[in-house]
Amino acid sequence: xxxxxDINNFMEAGCDEAGRxxxxxxxxxxxxxxxxxxxxxxxxxxxxLNEKQRMELREIIEKEALSWSVAFVDEQVxxxxxxxxxxxxxxxxxxxGLTLQPDFILxxxxxxxxxxxxxxxxxIGGDAKYLSIAAASILAKTHRDEYMIKLHNEFPQYDWINxxxxxTFKHREALRKYGITPYHRKTxxxxxxxxxxxxx
Numbered sequence: 001x002x003x004x005x006d007i008n009n010f011m012e013a014g015c016d017e018a019g020r021x022x023x024x025x026x027x028x029x030x031x032x033x034x035x036x037x038x039x040x041x042x043x044x045x046x047x048x049l050n051e052k053q054r055m056e057l058r059e060i061i062e063k064e065a066l067s068w069s070v071a072f073v074d075e076q077v078x079x080x081x082x083x084x085x086x087x088x089x090x091x092x093x094x095x096x097g098l099t100l101q102p103d104f105i106l107x108x109x110x111x112x113x114x115x116x117x118x119x120x121x122x123x124i125g126g127d128a129k130y131l132s133i134a135a136a137s138i139l140a141k142t143h144r145d146e147y148m149i150k151l152h153n154e155f156p157q158y159d160w161i162n163x164x165x166x167x168t169f170k171h172r173e174a175l176r177k178y179g180i181t182p183y184h185r186k187t188x189x190x191x192x193x194x195x196x197x198x199x200x
Contacts, residue, residue: 010036011066013102014132015091015112018046018140020083022165023175024158024184025148026072027083029090030139031098031105032132033067040064043134045127046141058142061135068135069097070143079187088113094136108133155181 017029043061046054062068071093078086091107092115105112105120108127112120123129127137145164152160158174158181165171165183175184175191184190 010104011100011102012104012106012132013095013098014106014108014126014130014134014136015094016108016127016133016136016140017087017090018137018144019165020087021167022185023167023171023188023190024075024160024165024181025151026074026144027078027086027090028070028072028140028144028147029087029094030068030070030136030143031091031094031102032061032065032135032139033098033100033102034064034132034135035066038064038131040131043131043138045134046137048128049138051145054138054142057135057138061139065135067098067100068139069094070139071097072144072147075183075185078185082187083185084111091115106130106133108137151183155183 011033013031013033015029015031017027019025019027040060043057049057071090073086073090073093088111095105095115102118105115105118106126107120107122110122110124112122123133126133148160148164157178159168159170163171172191180186180190
C-alpha cells in the first residue's frame with residue numbers, strides 16, 4: 001500500500017463505494033484522509049478481508065484517520081439518475097462530510113466527476129494499491145452491510161443478512177415468490193426469465 005504523493009503536509013483523500021451491483025438498498029461511499037506517515041499493514045481491499053477483519057479495521061480507521069466520512073444514496077435516486085451517477089454523487093457527499101479539505105482525491109475505478117476544483121486521479125483496482133482507498137472501501141462496505149442487516153429485519157424473506165442485497169439464488173427466488181420491496185432498484189433486471197432447455 002502507498003500514498004499518491006510524498007509532499008509534506010499534502011492531504012490525500014481516498015474514495016470508494018460499495019453496493020453498485022446490489023439489487024436493493026443504497027450505494028454507499030466513504031472518503032478517508034490519513035496523516036502522511038500513517039501506515040497499517042492490515043488495511044487492504046475490503047473484498048480481500050473477512051467480516052471480522054473488516055469490522056476490526058473499521059474501528060481502527062475511524063479512530064486513527066485525520067478525517068473520514070460515509071454517505072448514502074438511496075435506491076430511489078439510483079433509479080432516477082443511474083448507478084454510475086449515484087455512485088459519484090455518494091462519493092461527493094462523502095467528501096462533503098470530511099472535516100478537512102483534501103489537496104488531492106484518489107478514486108477507485110475509472111469514472112469520476114470534478115469535485116470543488118480539487119485535482120483527482122481514478123485508479124482501477126485502487127483499493128488494492130492505495131491505503132486511503134482501501135480504508136474507504138472498508139468503511140463503505142461495513143456501513144452498508146450494517147444497514148442491509150437492519151433492512152433484513154423488515155424483510156427477512158430476501159436473506160439480506162447474508163447476501164446484502166446482491167443477486168444470489170435465494171434473493172432471486174424470493175423476488176419471484178414475494179415480488180419487490182420499496183428498497184429494490186426498479187431499473188435493475190430484478191427477475192430475469194428462467195431458462196429452459198429450449199432456451200439453451
